[in-house]
Amino acid sequence: MALNITPPDISELKPRITVFGVGGAGGNAVNNMITAGLQGVDFVVANTDAQALTMSKAQRIVQMGTQVTQGLGAGSQPDVGAAAAEEVLDELRDHLLSGANMVFVTAGMGGGTGTGAAPVIAKIARDMGILTVGVVTKPFHFEGARRMRTAESGINELHKVVDTLLIIPNQNLFRVANEKTTFADAFAMADQVLYSGVACITDLMVKEGLINLDFADVRAVMREMGKAMMGTGEASGDKRALTAAEAAIANPLIDDSSMKGARGLLISITGGRD
Template sequence: MELELADEKVLGNTNILVVGCGGGGGNTVNRMIDVGVKGIQYMVINTDYDMLEKSKAEIKVLVGKNVTNGLGAGGVPDIGRKSAEEDSDTIKEHLKGVDMAFITAGMGGGTGTGSAPVVARIAKEQGCLTVAIVTLPFLFERNMKMKIAKEGIDKLKEHVDILIQIPNENIFKIISDDVSIDEAFLKVDGILQMGIQGISDIINKTGNINIDFADVRTVMKGRGDAIMGIGKCSGKENIEMAIKEAVENPLLGSVGIDGAKALLVNFISGKNMSMTEFKKIMESISSKVSDESIVISGQYTDESLKDELVVTVIATGVNSAEKVEEKNSEEITSDKTPELKQVEKPENEAEGSWMEKPGTQIRSFKDMMWRKEWEDLKGGRGISTSVPSWEGKIGNKNQDLSYPTVLRGQQVRHRKNDDEA
């Protein structure tokens, strides 16, 4: 396959290259080209010759010809990795002179999962500011594919400056039942499109408060997990809505800008915004991060927007979705679980009767369940305190008290039936 070298510079002093790895990454690149994101160069990498032929990217790289014969990786990441390494010199050649590389892939398959970390490593070696935006499998694709995806992400994290993860499952949070598959994935690709277009505008347009590529590098270099968002509004009364849209994206799930180590915020307004408006918006956004966070802001005027305002927010060093879920779990546990104190059950007392004594501390989950049962039996929830004579009293030595109540009840009933037989 004939290879086409990247132009030396396509964005003035900043050369941005989007690299689509595998089938998912290639599809994203095609949709971005269809939407018409300008001033960006595109490259796709695949082990499948037929898929490359359908790509609209200027640069197409068939990797692993000696490994796959152009027939794909068969969902095996190791084949994707070996294929990319086989043609690493070609990939390196296309990354020469690139200032910023966006790597996109659908994680969980073979070529994308295996090749993306290789591309990221080469990009970093070339001195590129490296950003990866990847999708995670749907839940219906089951655990094995998710396991493969997360292993690929762990390898990718070793080489990228920032990483944005988009769970495909979150698509269902933002679409109606009649939305087509193409439309749904366009919404996912919108994060990549908005991020790249936003960064391109930030770097290359001159305004009242300028942000240059060095500022972008400061916010992104080695920052780990990140989010990017763009909010739009018409009229001053909708500014808060634009801010919310920029910092809270349902596609990113529970990940927010809270706790971010660095923020880059840029405003594009149709009319010259007032200093008071600028201050109000910045205070609203920066209040979500700590005083130690790096906050860089910019603003320029685009008269074609008239009364519209566009807010671009890039937050880096944020908590990943896994960390957020872990933190929430810890908070729930600490809020709900009482402090346990080891105590011994008094001798010669029926199991559970000692629970009604004031100040008695539970010592295990079993004891906690006993207390609940005891309180219920005392009539706290309207449950009768009478016990059927065939079941016996609480503390019956023939009962295995480690069983849940419903199973013990069944056990006693079976025993009664056996006795009657």
């Protein structure tokens, strides 16, 4: 008698990851991630500015605060941004966040929409049991002391409602800039750092490698971990691995903090077969 043995069907259930861009800076960051080809994630953009939403490349967009702002933005007032997000709570919860395993909330701190709405959106996600990571920028010094104070207040609020918070001080970009760097170049560099902050985590889960991490591994490291820091390094030639690692540790774009006392560490290494 012949035995016909067939392997069982194996269902590969990949985590659903959503990148949620909030406000003008968050929307710009999402556009940059889409242009750069970030894989394995869903993109959502939320803004109070109707004109800015027309420029979005995201699959899903939501206009917040039509009653509060009439589509004209939050006017650099975080309380208006928060109220705008409150207007669309059901849509955020039932249609944009439902089914997600991990959510990155990305925004620029210091304005109205991102500063006010990002904590509201992050709280909804975390209350739904979604692993919630904030990836935000702090203003350049030339943007003024008032905007910096607003940003610090927004960061404190966001810190309370996310599992992990990655803060990128835009001012540190000038450590790698030169006399030919324009303001537009500086903001583009900030978008690139936001991309790196998200991609270095998502790539661990969605790209195949010699050593793979699954969502459970990432969740174990990032759940309820507070503030985080990020460094990236790239090198070629002799001693390239050591040079890249040293550059990542000494990355001038991270906040002025130390890895001493860190409770978790994620490392992503990409290279050729040699």
